[in-house]
Amino acid sequence: MAFIKAISYYLPEHVLTNEELVKEFPEWSVEKVAAKVGVNSRHLSSNSETAGDLAEKAARKLFEEYSIDPKSIDFVLLCTQSSDYALPSTACILQHKLGIPKTAGAFDYNLGCSGCIYGIAIAKGLVAANIAKNILLLTAETYTKYLHPQDKSNRSIFGDGAAACLISTEGFAEIGEFDLGTDGGGAESLILKTGAAREPKPNGKESVDEEGHVRRDDYLYMNGSDVFNFTLDIVPPMMQNVLYRNKLDQDVVDYFVFHQANKFMLSTIRKVCGLPKDKFYINLENTGNTVSSTILIGLKNSLNDGTIKTGMKVMIAGFGVGLSWGGTILRF
Template sequence: MAYIKAISFYLPEKVVTNEELLQEFPEWSVDKVAAKVGVNSRHVAGANETAGDLAEKAARKLFEEYSVDPKSIDFVLLCTQSPDYVLPSTACILQHRLGIPTTAGAFDYDLGCSGCVYGLAIAKGLIAGGIAKNILLLTAETYNKYLHPLDKSNRSIFGDGAAACLVSTNGFAEIGEFSLGTDGSGAQSLIVETGAARHKNVTGKESIDDDGHVRREDYLYMDGSSVFNFTLDVVPAMMNEVFAKNGLEKDDIDYFVFHQANKFMLSTIRKVCSLPKEKFYLDLAETGNTVSSTVMIGLKQSLEKGCIMPGMKVMIAGFGVGLSWGGTILKFC
């Protein structure tokens, strides 16, 4: 058995409001953006603040909140697409900075919106295999460093942040069975094309996509309509597979915490899947889309607000860049 034993998160100090974005893009309607996207402000990492820095602060917060001894950690997982270096893994650096024993395993894995769920699956596997007993699962992203200053659409959506989760042999939420999926044919729908081995050098190339949006090779590009359609295709089937694998029906689930992509997408998913509004978490007004950290942030906030209580069954799910998706059930003790 694998359980979530602790959850914390950290958001950078710098905050960018919609009103500040409006000063850069005066043709915009702040009310219209907030109504559709659901974001009023977002936290943005400083110029010298990395995903590793955010992850470290989230981990230290978890250690303090739950009185966790770093020496008890025997594995470190870090989900990030903005690592501190090409190599080594940022997780290895964090092992040292956090005072975790050198006997602990550590590695990064490159995944985005579904990364939290994938990380829980990896952690559960490490426990099931007798490889580790206390896994520190970290998610951290600084997507804003990949956004072009003139990309008002994505700048309105994404926020930077990190989350920390302790997965152990005991805790307050039992981790159920998973449904995971990947469709790499959609890689171009959400991508930063240059900077890695395939296209290492900056090109400065720009083009216009089918929806009239500027596609810049050296910055993050998202085909919003393509990602939206993909999500509506895979999420209902994923949900049904999660229910089947866990021997549950939709009505057995007390609460749903899905990746906080944007308000419009989440509202559409909820309606398509016929999920009650009162059982569905939706809150990215002050954080924006923090990519792999949204689910843990959602769980933490839901616990603090009393939306999730002992005895409840909660479905979590992530979907996006990859393209990839994943879901599972958490049974709160």
């Protein structure tokens, strides 16, 4: 068996409020942004601050908060789509910076909104195979560096941040069975086209999509309606698969912490899946969508405020860029 033993997170110091954002887009109002996406402010990484820097700070918070000795870590996983270098893996650099033993394994994996779930699944597999006993799972993203200054939609949604989680042979939340899935046919729906091996140099190309949004190859592009429809298609069957694999009925699940994409999407998912408000986590107000870190941030906040208690069964799920999705049950 594998368990979550500790969770912490770190948010960059600089905060961008809706009041500051709408000064750049006078056609919007503070109330409109808050109502549409559920975000009042978001944290932005500085020009010199990388995903690796955020992950390091989240890990150090974890070590301090739970009195964890870095020398007890025997594997490091880092989920990021904004790694410090093309190579080597940022996880390898973090192993050295954090004082984790050289006997530890370490690697990055490139996933977004489902990345936390995949990381927990990988960590559980490492424990089950007796490869590692104390896995440091890190999620860190600096998506705001990929956004065009005039992309008001995505700038209102995304924030930067990192989370750290220790997965071990004992802990406060037992990790259940998983449902995972992928549809790479939807890759174009959320993509940054240039900057990697397929097209390494910026090309300056711009076009207008069917929703009237400007699509820029050199910046992150998200087709909101495609991603929304994909989410509504996959979340209900994914939930049922998670319940089936964990031998549970929906009404015995005490709480649901899903990827915090935006308020409208989450509210629609909740209604479509027939979930009561008091059992469904929505809280993007002061963080925005931090991509792979939203679920761990949600779990930490819910533990801190007493919403999640010992004895509860909690479903966690992520979905988005890839296109990719995954879910599992945590038994506290």
